[in-house]
Amino acid sequence: MRQATVYIDSEALQYNLNRVKQLAPTAKIVSMVKANAYGHGVKDCLAALADSDAFGVACLEEALEIRNLGFQQPITLIEGIFSADEMQIVIDQRIEIVVHHQQQLNWLRAHKDAYIAKDLKVWVKLNSGMNRLGFKVPEIIEVIHQLKAEGLTCVLAMHFANADADNHPLNEQQKNQFLQVKEACAPVLASCCNSAAIFKWPELNFDFVRPGIMLYGASPFADKTVHDLDLKPVMTFSAEVIALNTIQAGESVGYGSTFVADQAMKLAIVSIGYGDGYPRAFPKQNYVAINGQQTRVIGRVAMDMIAIDATGLNLTLGTEVELWGKNRxxxxxxxxxxxxxxxLLCRLSARPARKLK
Structure with missing residues (x-):
């Protein structure tokens, strides 16, 4: 049987959740599990994230999957509902919504009494410069005042466009607008910190933080590794060696013959490719890890196979190759x-087997 496998480390996931608690001890944690838990598999991750105060997803289908798996924590639809007929479903399933335009407000008001009766919070999105979703100042102040007057509990929410970048001028603009609205709408619950912001601005953690990529042991920063951040990779993506070859100087490897050997070398062929979600377009040299030692990928990535440099390595058929994980x-x-x-995490296909470690 072809051995391409995604291993999910539940202990690493719990460790990363505890890192969020250390960094934001007074805030409630809305663990982001959208896009199938960032490609890790919701059904494989929820138990390890069970100590989360709530979950965040992009759409109703993702929320209902969580409910069908038996988890009863609050769930927030971060893009809100997409049609009027979803409103009754979110109320029945105790799912909270973000509102970011007038039509969503109209749908909410049509079911306001039932929404309040379920003790659900409404998250109101501020567009402070990212210019995707949300109400701008001063419209959002009026919206929150109206919703509060109607008996709804509001969470002022915002998303940073450049939390991963130092000294980006939009960061200060977004912070200032958020604080302006928070003060104008006081008292109001507040949430603006994603993974990068949780690390950078603890003073902005407020009532709810929304960790995403940090939970899964990848870095939200280009200049900091997960080790720098004291996080643990959750996913190990691996495959096995299925063939060993020796080529001579001048011989090429793979489609397009883009790699030509300059000396005799040993190759290992690994059962993985872009059909599994392993990326194809590498402008820079890429590597895999074998027993903690890195070796280069050579030639083009095919749908089902890659070639790696096995020169000087003690490999056999069936040797496990780490495509990414704790060493790569x-x-x-x-x-x-x-x-x-x-x-990369989100675009893995369904071909690799999935196993909990």
């Missing part, structure tokens, strides 16, 4: 691919 960090693979760890 997903952030490093992403950097070589010109992208971010979030994308």
């Amino acid at each position: 960090l997903v952030d490093d693979v992403a950097e070589a691919n010109g992208t971010i760890g979030y994308e």
